Amino acid sequence: MSDLDTRERVLQGTAPGEGLAIELIGDGDLVTADMSLSIGPAHPATHGVFRIVFEMDGERIVRARPVIGYMHRGFEKLAEHRDYRQIMALVNRHDWLSGFANELGVALAVEQMLEMEVPERAQWIRMLMAEWNRVLNHLMFIGSYALELGAITPMFYAFREREDIQHLLEAATGGRLHFTYNQVGGVKIDLPAGFLRESERLVGVMRQRMPDYFDLVHGNEIFRGRTVNVGPLPVDVATSIGVTGPALQATGLAEDARVTEPYLQYDKVEVEVPVGANGDAFDRFDVLLRRIVASIDVIDQIHGHIGAGPVNQKLPKMVKAPEGWTYVRTENPLGQLGYWLESDGGRTPWRLKMRTPSFSNVQAIPYLVEGQLLADAISILGSVFFVVGDIDR
Amino acid sequence: MGVMDQVELPKPIKYVFNWGRKYSLWCFNFGLACCAIEFIAASTSRHDFIRHGVIPFAHGPRQADLLVVSGTLTDKMAPAVKRLYDEMPEPKYVISFGSCSNCGGPYWDSYSVTKGVDQVIPVDVYVPGCPPRPEALLDGIMRLQDRIQNESLPERIAERRRDPANVGAEAGLALDPHAVHTAAPVLGPTGGDA
Numbered sequence: 088m089s090d091l092d093t094r095e096r097v098l099q100g101t102a103p104g105e106g107l108a109i110e111l112i113g114d115g116d117l118v119t120a121d122m123s124l125s126i127g128p129a130h131p132a133t134h135g136v137f138r139i140v141f142e143m144d145g146e147r148i149v150r151a152r153p154v155i156g157y158m159h160r161g162f163e164k165l166a167e168h169r170d171y172r173q174i175m176a177l178v179n180r181h182d183w184l185s186g187f188a189n190e191l192g193v194a195l196a197v198e199q200m201l202e203m204e205v206p207e208r209a210q211w212i213r214m215l216m217a218e219w220n221r222v223l224n225h226l227m228f229i230g231s232y233a234l235e236l237g238a239i240t241p242m243f244y245a246f247r248e249r250e251d252i253q254h255l256l257e258a259a260t261g262g263r264l265h266f267t268y269n270q271v272g273g274v275k276i277d278l279p280a281g282f283l284r285e286s287e288r289l290v291g292v293m294r295q296r297m298p299d300y301f302d303l304v305h306g307n308e309i310f311r312g313r314t315v316n317v318g319p320l321p322v323d324v325a326t327s328i329g330v331t332g333p334a335l336q337a338t339g340l341a342e343d344a345r346v347t348e349p350y351l352q353y354d355k356v357e358v359e360v361p362v363g364a365n366g367d368a369f370d371r372f373d374v375l376l377r378r379i380v381a382s383i384d385v386i387d388q389i390h391g392h393i394g395a396g397p398v399n400q401k402l403p404k405m406v407k408a409p410e411g412w413t414y415v416r417t418e419n420p421l422g423q424l425g426y427w428l429e430s431d432g433g434r435t436p437w438r439l440k441m442r443t444p445s446f447s448n449v450q451a452i453p454y455l456v457e458g459q460l461l462a463d464a465i466s467i468l469g470s471v472f473f474v475v476g477d478i479d480r
Numbered sequence: 481m482g483v484m485d486q487v488e489l490p491k492p493i494k495y496v497f498n499w500g501r502k503y504s505l506w507c508f509n510f511g512l513a514c515c516a517i518e519f520i521a522a523s524t525s526r527h528d529f530i531r532h533g534v535i536p537f538a539h540g541p542r543q544a545d546l547l548v549v550s551g552t553l554t555d556k557m558a559p560a561v562k563r564l565y566d567e568m569p570e571p572k573y574v575i576s577f578g579s580c581s582n583c584g585g586p587y588w589d590s591y592s593v594t595k596g597v598d599q600v601i602p603v604d605v606y607v608p609g610c611p612p613r614p615e616a617l618l619d620g621i622m623r624l625q626d627r628i629q630n631e632s633l634p635e636r637i638a639e640r641r642r643d644p645a646n647v648g649a650e651a652g653l654a655l656d657p658h659a660v661h662t663a664a665p666v667l668g669p670t671g672g673d674a
């Protein structure tokens with residue numbers, strides 16, 4: 088935008104979009120122009136390489152434009168050059184905080200195309216892992232959101248728990264972050280001895296420690312001051328943009344693929360979907376915390392369901408999905424993850440299109456920050472939970 | 481650093497000097513992707529590299545001695561890394577953390593990924609893994625500290641001045657405080673647009 092039309096806009100007293108009135112400051116040649124402020128791509132407040140350009144009028148944001156693509160690694164194209172087993176090691180990396188949940192979507196899609204029945208034990212194990220993965224993911228955001236608002240301590244608490252859970256998952260999968268535990272037709276190997284006992288113990292530990300989090304962040308006056316009524320998102324705007332996950336549930340809509348369109352064995356367990364009231368930053372964070380509690384409850388139920396049996400199927404040497412397409416949606420920790428898989432009958436997908444939750448969620452950011460103060464923008468940015476790799480793929 | 485980087489110090493003084501430098505590495509984490517999470521894990525209570533004298537709270541590249549590049553470097557991001565590196569004062573060290581920043585990792589055949597951060601800036605220690613365990617980072621840090629203990633500062637700086645490939649086109653200029661400030665910004669306020 089050239090200086091001239093900025094000046095024209097200021098003179099007219101209006102900004103494009105949202106009909107924000109800009110106050111006239113100065114007269115004639117002394118009239119002030121908007122300032123353009125670029126935050127990122129490497130900025131501590133935008134965990135990851137997310138860049139956003141604000142057009143400022145004093146302390147107020149007139150317009151916001153997210154600039155994405157700094158983490159574009161070309162997953163969709165690469166997936167066309169990997170066979171169905173290799174894809175597992177690729178897709179868990181786009182949303183690096185929910186590796187298991189990502190693999191799960193692709194595995195389900197391929198199985199759907201092959202019309203393959205997955206052994207029941209494998210399905211329960213997948214659910215168990217997916218829920219622990221959700222807890223891991225949410226813990227990370229609890230730590231990082233508090234960090235963005237200036238509190239370092241919650242990060243250390245969150246990572247204490249994360250290390251325990253990662254230790255547990257590592258025992259079964261061998262990975263701390265990228266598990267690559269799913270495979271077409273089940274999971275890679277059976278759970279090690281004592282896994283369930285340890286998992287049950289951790290459920291107890293988590294239940295004991297959750298009140299700490301509610302106190303530490305939730306009951307913190309400064310935290311409340313910076314988040315309550317900051318960046319409210321109405322439910323109709325959220326749904327029209329395609330926001331899902333905790334950010335949508337915070338607006339009061341109890342939409343969760345595990346409940347509305349159950350996959351695996353989710354119809355056999357009780358999944359509580361926490362909702363917020365007015366969708367502000369505080370609600371989004373609150374929903375995140377309560378989702379951990381809900382996931383822990385689900386894990387507790389799963390323990391009672393895991394029976395004996397095989398955990399995978401013998402696969403042919405080369406997995407080839409038949410010609411056709413399918414779409415699978417799963418509830419990723421950050422929202423709905425969809426995989427559109429199209430095959431021409433070959434060893435590799437013909438096209439793998441991802442519908443990633445973070446990409447849709449960040450579309451709400453311009454709506455949320457325009458007209459707000461710059462200081463609030465940081466707490467809004469952090470509260471729309473996203474992973475940059477998941478935006479850019 | 482003034483006179484320190486030109487005059488070879490007597491051995492005992494050099495020993496104490498290097499000992500002090502190696503245990504007060506202010507570290508700037510350039511967290512790009514998944515590996516950044518493991519970097520954070522290494523800095524928190526269980527692994528805690530602060531006990532090794534690495535302080536992860538540098539406010540920016542200008543206060544940092546150590547740059548840890550953790551994660552995938554894309555071609556779009558590469559100019560920013562170069563710029564941040566140029567902003568760091570000498571003597572500066574770089575740890576490349578993870579397969580992606582070592583060589584491109586799982587995206588070795590991707591059209592948008594830089595195949596290794598060493599194509600943009602010189603690297604001192606490579607930590608392999610996808611993602612490397614936090615313990616691997618601790619090992620990498622200890623190796624870097626060994627190197628700092630045994631190095632001669634004037635030699636290191638002279639070597640970097642001599643080898644333009646090492647420091648890029650602006651090479652020796654980066655040692656001149658003015659050069660950094662007057663260098664043309666690689667990214668304009670709205671540059672690098674998608």
Ligand code: SF4
Nearest residue numbers: 514515551579580610
């Ligand atoms: S090396 Fe692996 S874990 Fe690290 S950034 Fe690359 S893909 Fe992610």
